[in-house]
Amino acid sequence: MEELDLLKKDWKKQEANQPKLSYNDIDKMTHKKSSSLVKWIFYVSLFELGFGIAIVLLALLIQPDLMSDSTMPVWLNWFCYGSSLVVFYFIYKFFMNYKKISTTNSIKDLMQNIISTRRTVRNYIVYSLSVIAFTICVAFPIGFIEGTGGMEKFSAEANITKYLLLAVVTIVLACIIVALFYGVYYLLYGLLTKKLKRNYKELKQLKS
Amino acid sequence: MNKELEHSFVTELERNQNIVHKVCRIYTSNKEQHNDLFQEITIQLWKAYPKFRGDSKFSTWMYRVALNTAITLYRKSKRSVKTQDYESVIFKITSEDYDDTEEEQLKIMYKAIKQLSDIEKALIFLYLEDKNYKEIAETIGITEVNARVKMNRIKTKLKKILNP
Incomplete structure (x- = not known):
């Protein structure tokens, strides 16, 4: 292509026209703070990972005897302990993936490592949302029944319509809360990784 | 990080800053x-420098x-607003061998490159820097064959932009 040869010739000549920064200018830059995508992803991910923990801590702060609440089934406590272990697993995996991110990798490898780090957080979000939905589905009916005089009173008075109404309200509440959290997550994730995903898709089409 | 390391890094970068300017030229x-991009590249280079084994x-x-x-990694800063025709300010067509038609052709070529995708820009940049296909493939993370195929597609794409 003739034009490209012309461009190549001119490209070499352009070196003389490039701006020239002094030693001091460059030295100053090394002390500036980065505003890279990886840094943003790191902070957003930390916020997302910390959010689940913060909710549990807040709940325990407001109601310290939450775990020993006699109205809650015992298996729910074990479920909470199990969930905490899963959260720690996600945090561990996130840091291990994060350590792999290096600007000296090839362009494709760097993108892959960033995406797999984000994927860990995405899985964590999916897991957290499932736990939230499950907790609402268990805790809301129990709370409601206890608040209106206990299980015996409720089952004595309740008819099929009341049971159905409680089930529908619980499911709608769970859906609203999950949709709200997912909306915030999707917005943050989508905005941060729009460019990355577009470029990665293009590279993936070229088999390595 | 110690002063000696910082000094050797800044000296090396000062000597090779042309490369960073050219990358900035293609992508901004x-x-x-x-x-802004020059600064971010400098920070990333400095962060990676201790692992540079030579x-x-x-x-x-x-x-x-x-x-x-x-x-x-670069996220365009919101404060950057387009104020002037960039190409005409920083990259003047050199006066030697001045040719009206050539100048016009080059202007169109530079504009056409701006319309390419980020990955295509990387390929064309490495090509203009005289890198062979093996180096291009390794830097991007694709096979040599794919680098050649992609380069040919870019040439066709540029041709289409230049001769619509």
Whole structure:
């Protein structure tokens, strides 16, 4: 292509026209703070990972005897302990993936490592949302029944319509809360990784 | 990080800053963005420098970090607003061998490159820097064959932009 040869010739000549920064200018830059995508992803991910923990801590702060609440089934406590272990697993995996991110990798490898780090957080979000939905589905009916005089009173008075109404309200509440959290997550994730995903898709089409 | 390391890094970068300026040129459209990206590349190079083992040339190592920063890590600063025609300010057509038609052709070529995708820009940049297909493939993370195929597609795409 003739034009490209012309461009190549001119490209070499352009070196003389490039701006020239002094030693001091460059030295100053090394002390500036980065505003890279990886840094943003790191902070957003930390916020997302910390959010689940913060909710549990807040709940325990407001109601310290939450775990020993006699109205809650015992298996729910074990479920909470199990969930905490899963959260720690996600945090561990996130840091291990994060350590792999290096600007000296090839362009494709760097993108892959960033995406797999984000994927860990995405899985964590999916897991957290499932736990939230499950907790609402268990805790809301129990709370409601206890608040209106206990299980015996409720089952004595309740008819099929009341049971159905409680089930529908619980499911709608769970859906609203999950949709709200997912909306915030999707917005943050989508905005941060729009460019990355577009470029990665293009590279993936070229088999390595 | 110690002063000695910092001194050797800044000296190397000062000597090879042309590479970073050229990457900035391909990926930005005004002077503010150019400076912003230059700064981000410098920070990323400095962060990666302690792991630079010298088994490749400093300049070769720079291409990877600079392109990775421009394509993947750099987030355009909101304060960068297009104020003037960038190409005409920083990159003047050299006066020697001045040719009206050539000048016009080059202007169109530079504009056409701006319309390429980020990955295509990386390929054309490495091609203009006289890198062979093996180096291009390694920097991008694709096979040599795919690098050639992609380069041919870019040439066709450029042709279409130039002769619509």
